[in-house]
Amino acid sequence: MRIPFFKYNHQKHLDELPKLKQSQDEFRILLSPSxxxxxxxxxxxxAKHRIYIIALYLEKDEAGQEVLEALYQAKKSNPQLDIKIFVxxxxAQRGRIGEGPVESNANYYHKMQQKYPDIHLxxxxxxxxxxxxxxxxxLKGSIIDNTLLYTGASINNVYLHKLDKYRFDRYHLxxxxxxTDSMVNYVDQHLITASAIQxxxxxxxxSRKQIKPDIKQLRWQLSQNQYQYKADAxxxxxxxxxxIGLGRNNDLNQMIHHLINCTQHKATFCTPYFNLPAVLIKDIIRLLKxxxxxxxIIGDKTANDFYIPEDQPFNISGGLPYLYEVNLRNFITRLQHFIDxxxxxxxxxxxEDHTYHLKGIWIDNNWVMITGNNLNPRAWRLDLENAVLIHDPHHQLQSQFEQELESIRKHTFLVTHYQQIQASxxxxxxxxxxxxxxxxxxxDRIIKRLL
Structure with a gap:
């Protein structure tokens, strides 16, 4: 049977993507933040050789302190251990949105160094x-020796379920x-050596003004480089x-687009914020047609990390979950006949009052993307994003991925009509x-592109 050119073109990109062999026994999926x-x-x-902690932030709370104390103890036990933390x-220089003046995470790191003057991280x-x-x-994915711990979670109490609340994410070892060598080499070559890095x-x-030219150079450099590795699969x-990708039309954006359009039977998406780029909306509609x-699978507006309960002081960021819900209602209204x-x-x-932070794509039973990409305009253009694309042609990991999806669906309810979504x-x-x-x-259009 002749394959239409449109479909062949997308499949060609997946076929030609350089791949690394992966042992089934060395791939584990965890199902909870704790x-x-x-x-x-x-x-x-x-850890024996190296620890690279990479996250949007490492908070100065109980969970953050627990992780940092563990890092200092590991370095104390093994002075040759290479420990680097990237945030x-x-x-790192501000508190959470809506908080008053507080000690920054950066100041906290300085105090930890003073606490351990003979141990340097x-x-x-x-x-x-x-x-x-x-x-x-x-960027997502911390590297400890030869293991990649990949999650969209940052490091704080709620992401790691240290206390009473948790923020649900995906967790892959x-x-x-x-x-791991390819990811470490990228960091060593393009982050550590850059003059903009502090x-x-x-x-x-x-100040931002003082390093503005350096930041501009760094952004250009990051947009031009990919992970380097020798394919062996x-x-x-x-x-x-x-x-990895940064900016419009980057490699990661393009691969997501190609991946979706290679769907034979079913595509599953997770995103905490329903604010898909126009190209992904078109891709989804194309599949449905x-x-x-x-x-x-999306977080309810009350499970959004920007959501502010009605009994608490409101600010403009608290309007974001509602803007995303308006997006969702319009989307379902437009495509109600496909639900039917x-x-x-x-x-x-x-x-309950826990929050949802999952991202990812499952295509048939053959491809799975783990990523921190929110599949929104901000991720598509502004942030430095990465992903790991898993190709499983013989379904060796299928049972683990099915268990992961069952765990995600456990606390969901099915939307069968747009009227189930609250009108503005x-x-x-x-x-x-x-x-x-x-x-x-x-x-609202500008806000949804930036947040």
């Missing part, structure tokens, strides 16, 4: 753009020397491919007024 926290601490304690430079602040709103370090244990940090074996199944046909499945995740006129008055005003002057 389980991940335990495994992270175990891995730190048993976003902007985020390297703290690196990465400024992906001159302002946080215009791009952050959104992949032992693969070639994979050592965060230094209490005196430069073909298209008939279990394999992994690391991908071809009779393919599409499942989308059983082709489109939409699930909303909610578990029934939002709290201050929220409805804000959304109406933003929409009237079209500021």
């Amino acid at each position: 389980e991940y926290r335990i495994e992270l601490l175990k891995a730190i304690e048993s 976003d430079w902007h985020r 390297d703290y690196y602040g990465v400024p992906v753009n001159r302002r946080e709103m215009l791009g952050v370090l959104h 992949i032992t693969n020397k070639a994979l 050592k965060l244990d230094n209490p005196e940090q430069p 073909d298209n008939n074996e279990l394999a992994v491919s690391p991908i 071809k009779g393919k199944q599409v499942e989308i 046909k059983g082709l489109l499945t939409v699930r909303l995740w909610k578990d 006129q029934f939002y709290p008055k201050h929220v409805h007024k804000l959304i109406k005003r933003l929409s009237r002057i079209r500021v």
Whole structure:
């Protein structure tokens, strides 16, 4: 049978993607944040050669302190251990949105160095753009020896379920020397050596203006380089491919587009914020028109990390979950007939007052992408993002991925009609007024591209 050129072109990109062999026995999926926290601490304690912690932020709370104390103890036990911590430079110098003046994470790192004067850890602040709103370090995946601990989670109490609340994410442990070497080499070559990168244990940090040219150079450099590795797998074996991207039309964006359009039967998406780029909306509609199944699992607006309960002081960031819900209602209204046909499945995740932070793509039973990419315009253009694409042609990991999806679906409810999504006129008055005003002057479009 002749394959249409449109489809062949997308499949060709997947076939030609360089791949690394992956052992089935060295790929584990964890199903809860507390389980991940335990495994992270175990891995730190048993590390022999290197620990690269990479996250948007490492918070100065109980979970953050637990991780840092473990790192200092590991270095004390093994002085030759190479420990490096990478976080976003902007985020490290402020508190959480809505908080008053507080000690920054960067100041906390400096105090930890003073607490352990004879043990030195390297703290690196990465400024992906001159302002946080215009791009952050959104790389995922910490490397401990030859194991990649890949999750969208940062390091704090809620992400690691240290106390009473948790933020649900995905958690993958992949032992693969070639994979981890490629990611470490990228960091060593393109982050550590860049003049824009700042050592965060230094209490005196430069201003954005002082390093603006360096940041511009760094952003250009990051947009031009990919993970480098020697492919050793073909298209008939279990394999992994690391991908990185920054800016429009980057390699990661393009691979997501090609991946979706190679769907034979079913595509499943997870994203915490329903704010898909236009190209992905078109891709999904194209699949549905071809009779393919599409499942989308999104966090309920109350499970969004920007959500502010009605009994707490409100700020503009608290309007974001409602803007995303308006997007979702419009999307379902437009595609209701595909839900009625059983082709489109939409699930909303909610578990009491816990929050949802999952991202990822499952295509048939052959391809799975683990990523921190929110599949939104900000990730598509502004942030430094990465992913690991898993090719499983013989379904060796299928049972693990099915168990992962069952765990994700556990706290979801099925949306069968757009009227199940709350209409904006029934939002709290201050929220409805804000959304109406933003929409009237079209500021909502700008906000959804930046946050």
